[in-house]
Amino acid sequence: MAELEVSRPILEANDRLAQANRQCFKDAGVKVINIISSPGAGKTTLLEQTLTRLKDRLRLAVVEGDVQTTEDAQRVAAVGVKAVQIETRGACHLDGGMIARVLPAFDLNNLDLLIVENVGNLVCPVEFDLGEDLKVAVLSVTEGDDKPSKYPVLFREAGVLLVNKIDLLPYIDCDIERIHATCRQLNPSQVAFDLSCRTGQGVDAWADWLEAWVKA
Amino acid sequence: MHELSIAQSLLDIVVEEAIRHGVSKVRRVGVRVGAFTNVVPDSLSFCFDLIKEGTVAEGAELKLTPVPLAGLCQDCGAELDMSEAVFSCPQCQSANVKVTQGQELLIDYIETDEG
Numbered sequence: 453m454a455e456l457e458v459s460r461p462i463l464e465a466n467d468r469l470a471q472a473n474r475q476c477f478k479d480a481g482v483k484v485i486n487i488i489s490s491p492g493a494g495k496t497t498l499l500e501q502t503l504t505r506l507k508d509r510l511r512l513a514v515v516e517g518d519v520q521t522t523e524d525a526q527r528v529a530a531v532g533v534k535a536v537q538i539e540t541r542g543a544c545h546l547d548g549g550m551i552a553r554v555l556p557a558f559d560l561n562n563l564d565l566l567i568v569e570n571v572g573n574l575v576c577p578v579e580f581d582l583g584e585d586l587k588v589a590v591l592s593v594t595e596g597d598d599k600p601s602k603y604p605v606l607f608r609e610a611g612v613l614l615v616n617k618i619d620l621l622p623y624i625d626c627d628i629e630r631i632h633a634t635c636r637q638l639n640p641s642q643v644a645f646d647l648s649c650r651t652g653q654g655v656d657a658w659a660d661w662l663e664a665w666v667k668a
Numbered sequence: 669m670h671e672l673s674i675a676q677s678l679l680d681i682v683v684e685e686a687i688r689h690g691v692s693k694v695r696r697v698g699v700r701v702g703a704f705t706n707v708v709p710d711s712l713s714f715c716f717d718l719i720k721e722g723t724v725a726e727g728a729e730l731k732l733t734p735v736p737l738a739g740l741c742q743d744c745g746a747e748l749d750m751s752e753a754v755f756s757c758p759q760c761q762s763a764n765v766k767v768t769q770g771q772e773l774l775i776d777y778i779e780t781d782e783g
Contacts, residue, residue: 453695454782458685458775462678462699545670575706576670579773604753605706637754640763 466580469548473555473583480560483666484568486582488606489590490599491572494616496524497649498590499569503531505659510564510666515554517546517571524569534558545576548583565666574603586665592617593626600634608638612645614658619648671708674773675715679725681775686724691780694728698776704737704753705773728778737770 461467477484489495496516503512514535516524525537536557538550546568558566568584570577578587589610591599594617600607607613613635615628628646635642643661647654678699686694697716701707709732716730737750741757742764748757750770756763 453779455777455779456685456689456691457777458681458698459777460681460685460775462674462681462773462775465677465680543670543673545673547673579670579674579706601753603706605704608704608753608755637756640756 466548470581470583482560482563484566484584485586486568486584487588488570488577490574493590493592494649495569501649501655503533515568544573545580547580551582578606586611588612590614597627597630607635612643615646618646619651671711672715682725694725694778696779698731700733700735700774702735702770702772704770735769739765739767
């Protein structure tokens with residue numbers, strides 16, 4: 453019996469692709485965010501609301517990840533922002549290679565911000581670096597205030613937390629303070645916004661922050 | 669079920685290492701899985717067993733070693749047990765904490781009958 457030392461990260465192939473993406477974004481001077489949430493948390497509505505506010509202030513484009521359908525890309529295109537859909541055909545997450553393959557569809561040198569909407573899932577997308585600068589976690593209050601403790605890796609990795617659907621708070625048992633307390637434990641430097649993409653409440657503050665972050 | 673993607677990446681590395689070392693049969697693969705990763709060890713083993721057929725790792729079992737989350741306070745130097753996933757120092761309250769283990773997903777070694 454012989455033991456051979458390997459000592460290699462399992463996801464090194466994805467990490468290499470992600471690192472190449474990151475260099476490509478840096479060279480082009482474009483910032484990239486990766487939006488992650490469970491299905492139905494409101495990512496696409498958030499995108500519509502955010503893009504509407506920022507499309508005259510920043511040069512924007514979107515990568516839409518979904519298991520199936522191009523509906524989301526069409527919703528984004530309706531706002532007047534270029535969107536490319538990745539249909540993962542069953543895969544529960546985007547990876548560095550999928551992003552690399554759609555990059556030729558964009559004129560990165562003439563973009564300020566590329567927004568990637570990941571496949572709706574609180575678990576899998578977190579393990580796969582895409583080359584983004586920032587992960588944004590979206591959690592809707594209807595999912596329950598226990599989600600950050602149940603899915604801590606995402607809420608640790610996310611630089612920004614958006615708590616969505618706060619217009620529904622009067623009708624449900626969700627302790628929004630518990631969400632924030634858990635997330636502060638997981639990531640003390642995380643930036644958090646409470647908002648409702650349906651009413652628009654709080655969306656301006658998030659959009660203003662995002663614009664300032666892109667220009668910083 | 670991202671464990672399937674992870675198992676595929678794992679198998680790719682095992683096959684590559686086997687070729688590099690001239691190994692024709694891998695008996696065991698040692699993997700370290702951090703507690704603070706989204707990987708379910710049983711799912712990873714299950715997926716690995718599905719895809720290893722017909723490769724040098726066909727007869728190989730995964731030996732998964734869980735690694736608890738731990739860190740080091742960069743301000744007061746305290747060694748932190750982070751099993752509760754609190755990323756700040758309980759002694760000096762600093763948020764300047766460096767994770768030292770528990771986030772890895774690493775192939776440690778492969779074992780073979782040969783050599």
